[in-house]
Amino acid sequence: MVLIATRRAAAALLVGAVLTAGGVAQAQNAVVHITVKNHRFEPSEPRAPANRPITIRVRNLDSTAMEFESVRLRVEKVVAPNTEGVINVRALSPGRYEFFDDFHKQTRGTLVVE
Amino acid sequence: MLAALLIVFREVFEAGLIVGIVMAVTAGIAGRGWWIGGGAAAGVLGACLLALFAASLSAAFEGFGQELFNAAILLVAVAMLTWHNVWMARHGRELAAQMRAAGHAVKAGTKSLAGLGVVVAIAVLREGFEVVLFLYGVAAASEPGSGLAIIAGGIAGLALGVATCVLTYLGLLTIPSRHLFAVTTAMLAFLAAGMAAQAVAFLQAANALTALGATLWDTSWLLSDRSVLGRALHTLIGYSDQPTALELLVYVATLAVTFALLKLFAREPAAEATA
Numbered sequence: 001m002v003l004i005a006t007r008r009a010a011a012a013l014l015v016g017a018v019l020t021a022g023g024v025a026q027a028q029n030a031v032v033h034i035t036v037k038n039h040r041f042e043p044s045e046p047r048a049p050a051n052r053p054i055t056i057r058v059r060n061l062d063s064t065a066m067e068f069e070s071v072r073l074r075v076e077k078v079v080a081p082n083t084e085g086v087i088n089v090r091a092l093s094p095g096r097y098e099f100f101d102d103f104h105k106q107t108r109g110t111l112v113v114e
Numbered sequence: 115m116l117a118a119l120l121i122v123f124r125e126v127f128e129a130g131l132i133v134g135i136v137m138a139v140t141a142g143i144a145g146r147g148w149w150i151g152g153g154a155a156a157g158v159l160g161a162c163l164l165a166l167f168a169a170s171l172s173a174a175f176e177g178f179g180q181e182l183f184n185a186a187i188l189l190v191a192v193a194m195l196t197w198h199n200v201w202m203a204r205h206g207r208e209l210a211a212q213m214r215a216a217g218h219a220v221k222a223g224t225k226s227l228a229g230l231g232v233v234v235a236i237a238v239l240r241e242g243f244e245v246v247l248f249l250y251g252v253a254a255a256s257e258p259g260s261g262l263a264i265i266a267g268g269i270a271g272l273a274l275g276v277a278t279c280v281l282t283y284l285g286l287l288t289i290p291s292r293h294l295f296a297v298t299t300a301m302l303a304f305l306a307a308g309m310a311a312q313a314v315a316f317l318q319a320a321n322a323l324t325a326l327g328a329t330l331w332d333t334s335w336l337l338s339d340r341s342v343l344g345r346a347l348h349t350l351i352g353y354s355d356q357p358t359a360l361e362l363l364v365y366v367a368t369l370a371v372t373f374a375l376l377k378l379f380a381r382e383p384a385a386e387a388t389a
């Protein structure tokens with residue numbers, strides 16, 4: 001019972017935290033579209049604005065799964081064949097952020113934030 | 115072949131650590147082989163099933179099905195680990211006394227073994243999912259010949275993962291048995307706290323949690339959580355090189371709740387020694 005009660009309390013705490021700050025974080029995300037075909041990113045150097053949260057939509061047109069990964073962006077996401085993966089990235093300072101397909105290491109690209 | 119080995123090893127490494135710890139925790143309890151083996155088998159089966167439905171999972175919840183699924187099963191694992199720890203705090207002493215008296219395995223603790231079986235299944239499922247997708251992609255796409263080398267690399271990676279598990283287990287068993295219980299209790303508590311923080315990270319990635327999302331610090335220059343040591347610490351104690359405030363809060367809260375529960379239950383008189 002104690003366990004259930006504390007879990008409920010923790011859940012209530014989480015919900016409360018979301019409600020209090022939910023409005024602030026709803027700033028419009030910049031959207032970046034990337035497609036993967038024949039294990040190539042298109043575009044391979046997409047651009048995005050600085051200091052705004054970004055949503056990256058990765059469309060995998062190959063017949064095999066890929067894993068969109070970037071160390072600097074802190075992203076690791078499997079994208080199944082012929083589907084689109086959606087990735088949220090926090091606001092970034094200007095710079096070049098490399099990404100790659102972890103299942104096919106030669107497939108690389110760079111997000112240019114400016 | 116080396117690339118495949120590294121990819122597969124990186125995925126099974128984490129599961130290997132967790133299974134090794136669970137094996138050490140349950141050392142000497144009868145029937146644990148069934149629960150751990152069963153959990154691992156269920157995890158592999160689940161990973162294959164999940165890979166089959168990867169496309170629908172990804173598309174679910176506006177593209178965040180994977181993140182929400184990961185968060186959900188991680189929270190189940192956190193609950194199971196906490197339950198086991200509390201159960202052991204209550205019954206561990208009798209269990210240890212029986213083990214010493216009988217000098218061999220005791221038939222007890224099956225209830226909490228089921229919980230740990232679930233933890234093993236979840237660990238294997240999470241890591242296995244990516245391995246299955248990766249190897250399937252290779253098998254489906256590669257020209258004959260090179261595919262075989264990659265499969266061989268995958269098997270070698272898997273073997274290294276199993277070795278991680280065995281080494282973790284044997285390493286923990288070198289701890290004198292009177293300290294082992296305290297050590298594994300703490301390890302499970304940190305494991306659970308790290309998983310709770312990871313679940314938060316997944317929920318934040320899916321925009322399901324937006325509060326306290328500011329990054330607290332960046333220690334990636336010191337120890338990246340993508341490096342081998344960083345990954346090991348990530349699994350064992352929940353190390354993150356760029357944690358958000360909410361991750362840290364949930365991490366600390368999970369630890370606090372666990373240790374409070376342990377104190378609460380350990381204090382109760384062991385009146386049900388015969389139960």
